[in-house]
Amino acid sequence: xxxxxxxxxxxxxxxxxxxxxxxxxxxxxxxxxxxxxxxxxxxxxxxxxxxxxxxxxxxxxxxxxxxxxxxxxxxxxxxxxxxxxxxxxxxxxxxxxxxxxxxxxxxxxxxxxxxxxxxxxxxxxxxxxxxxxxxxxxxxxxxxxxxxxxxxxxxxxxxxxxxxxxxxxxxxxxxxxxxxxxxxxxxxxxxxxxxxxxxxxxxxxxxxxxxxxxxxxxxxxxxxxxxxxxxxxxxxxxxxxxxxxxx
Amino acid sequence: xxxxxxxxxxxxxxxxxxxxxxxxxxxxxxxxxxxxxxxxxxxxxxxxxxxxxxxxxxxxxxxxxxxxxxxxxxxxxxxxxxxxxxxxxxxxxxxxxxxxxxxxxxxxxxxxxxxxxxxxxxxxxxxxxxxxxxxxxxxxxxxxxxxxxxxxxxxxxxxxxxxxxxxxxxxxxxxxxxxxxxxxxxxxxxxxxxxxxxxxxxxxxxxxxxxxxxxxxxxxxxxxxxxxxxxxxxxxxxxxxxxxxxx
DNA sequence: CAGAATCACTTGTCCGAACAAGTCGATGAC
DNA sequence: GTCATCGACTTGTTCGGACAAGTGATTCTG
Numbered sequence: 001x002x003x004x005x006x007x008x009x010x011x012x013x014x015x016x017x018x019x020x021x022x023x024x025x026x027x028x029x030x031x032x033x034x035x036x037x038x039x040x041x042x043x044x045x046x047x048x049x050x051x052x053x054x055x056x057x058x059x060x061x062x063x064x065x066x067x068x069x070x071x072x073x074x075x076x077x078x079x080x081x082x083x084x085x086x087x088x089x090x091x092x093x094x095x096x097x098x099x100x101x102x103x104x105x106x107x108x109x110x111x112x113x114x115x116x117x118x119x120x121x122x123x124x125x126x127x128x129x130x131x132x133x134x135x136x137x138x139x140x141x142x143x144x145x146x147x148x149x150x151x152x153x154x155x156x157x158x159x160x161x162x163x164x165x166x167x168x169x170x171x172x173x174x175x176x177x178x179x180x181x182x183x184x185x186x187x188x189x190x191x192x193x194x195x196x197x198x199x200x201x202x203x204x205x206x207x208x209x210x211x212x213x214x215x216x217x218x219x220x221x222x223x224x225x226x227x228x229x230x231x232x233x234x235x236x237x238x239x240x241x242x243x244x245x246x247x
Numbered sequence: 248x249x250x251x252x253x254x255x256x257x258x259x260x261x262x263x264x265x266x267x268x269x270x271x272x273x274x275x276x277x278x279x280x281x282x283x284x285x286x287x288x289x290x291x292x293x294x295x296x297x298x299x300x301x302x303x304x305x306x307x308x309x310x311x312x313x314x315x316x317x318x319x320x321x322x323x324x325x326x327x328x329x330x331x332x333x334x335x336x337x338x339x340x341x342x343x344x345x346x347x348x349x350x351x352x353x354x355x356x357x358x359x360x361x362x363x364x365x366x367x368x369x370x371x372x373x374x375x376x377x378x379x380x381x382x383x384x385x386x387x388x389x390x391x392x393x394x395x396x397x398x399x400x401x402x403x404x405x406x407x408x409x410x411x412x413x414x415x416x417x418x419x420x421x422x423x424x425x426x427x428x429x430x431x432x433x434x435x436x437x438x439x440x441x442x443x444x445x446x447x448x449x450x451x452x453x454x455x456x457x458x459x460x461x462x463x464x465x466x467x468x469x470x471x472x473x474x475x476x477x478x479x480x481x482x483x484x485x486x487x488x489x490x491x492x493x494x
Numbered sequence: 495c496a497g498a499a500t501c502a503c504t505t506g507t508c509c510g511a512a513c514a515a516g517t518c519g520a521t522g523a524c
Numbered sequence: 525g526t527c528a529t530c531g532a533c534t535t536g537t538t539c540g541g542a543c544a545a546g547t548g549a550t551t552c553t554g
Contacts, residue, residue, distance in 0.1 A: 003507065004507080024460070058458070060457045062517035065534095067459070180471065182471055182472075198430065199428040199471075200446065212314070224430065228427035229426040250538095251538075286538075287538060293538090309503085309546030312504095497553085497554090504548105506543105508542085509543105513539105514536075514538100517532105517533085517535095524525100524526085524527080
């Protein structure tokens with residue numbers, strides 16, 4: 001939290017949460033805010049653009065900005081790390097590796113990790129829980145250059161992201177998520193201790209370094225009723241898309 | 248498409264799709280782009296910020312921007328309207344109203360639509376299909392001031408959003424989506440012609456006008472295997488959040 | 495030769511200004 | 525009283541400039 005516009009964004013968030021700017025009511029004008037915080041209008045605009053992207057405020061040319069809600073959603077930092085997210089919710093995360101082995105990359109691995117088929121990859125199967133109850137089955141495939149660091153992790157490691165950061169300074173930066181629902185297969189049901197055919201929320205994603213190099217791709221399956229995802233979107237900020245077929 | 252920075256963003260998207268800037272490779276510098284398009288650096292930055300928010304390119308201070316992918320995802324305009332989205336995919340959308348009646352608002356309605364309990368709301372149950380096959384069950388609750396316009400819609404209306412725009416100029420601007428997976432109940436199964444207990448992808452959302460006034464809230468259930476959602480996120484742009492419990 | 499220091503380059507932040515485009519209430523005409 | 529017009533106000537776009545912060549290749553040092 002160094003940049004002035006981030007500080008202002010955070011102060012505005014707190015002001016909204018305090019009810020200083022009631023839901024449905026107007027936000028002060030850019031001119032007012034720039035005078036209050038003694039910054040230029042451009043800096044204020046950066047701050048309110050952040051809140052607009054978060055879905056907290058609405059914006060229309062010519063009219064005052066409107067407070068849309070004071071819900072505090074988890075930030076993307078918590079999304080990247082299951083453990084950090086659980087901690088922020090006041091719950092304890094667990095994690096256990098069930099299977100871990102190296103194998104040659106198939107066509108899907110090669111495409112997603114931008115490597116050649118046949119190159120070695122590391123496949124990991126983890127179960128993760130909240131307060132002891134299993135809620136998530138994680139199937140990861142790591143690129144070869146990450147395999148050593150991943151294999152050094154303890155089997156009961158709760159925060160993979162944190163451990164890899166501490167170990168080799170790896171930062172998981174970007175992700176692309178595909179969300180759908182599937183029925184639990186036989187293996188899913190056994191490992192998550194649910195009935196076969198139970199609905200699971202599936203998130204498939206590819207994670208890369210800040211430099212754009214793919215680190216891993218994964219297939220996460222959440223037990224229905226334990227976890228939900230929220231997406232806020234607005235005109236001018238459109239991160240969500242819907243796609244048909246090829247599921 | 249009037250603003251120069253939007254034009255530049257679109258040209259960059261197309262250039263990436265053409266392979267002019269290969270995936271994993273660097274984007275030209277801001278200085279290069281501002282010279283090429285004869286705009287200031289600030290305008291270029293707005294354009295690349297759009298692509299960054301879309302997850303197409305990565306960005307780190309000090310290093311060149313990196314092309315992360317050339318996937319073309321549907322824009323939010325298509326997301327808002329099932330019919331427009333289907334048309335963009337080259338498929339035909341159908342829609343049919345199964346039930347429509349007015350009733351007093353309960354506590355949940357009141358909270359989500361920011362009205363008082365007991366005020367009249369309009370509840371609508373729709374089935375929507377792609378190429379004739381039912382894929383989506385939509386339960387909507389509209390605020391009273393929208394009810395007349397909704398009731399004027401034909402029962403087989405394919406695009407509610409478009410019809411309401413043509414009719415009364417209503418624009419559905421903002422939305423907040425909660426995504427999870429549920430098992431199909433008896434009614435869900437009958438109306439969607441699937442087996443009871445089949446996994447459904449559930450999207451609950453609240454839609455508001457550009458001025459922040461809630462229009463409707465809805466519970467959409469997609470048949471598994473027909474539709475998926477993609478979310479791109481990156482450091483500095485975090486529209487996705489995960490929440491536990493209270494589902 | 496390995497590691498540290500340097501340096502050109504790139505992105506991030508911030509400023510001040512000007513004009514365009516749109517909103518919304520007040521005013522005035524009918 | 526209703527409607528159109530007007531005008532103050534607000535947000536959107538774009539410019540040009542300046543400096544800070546970080547990267548990566550090169551050069552220098554031990």
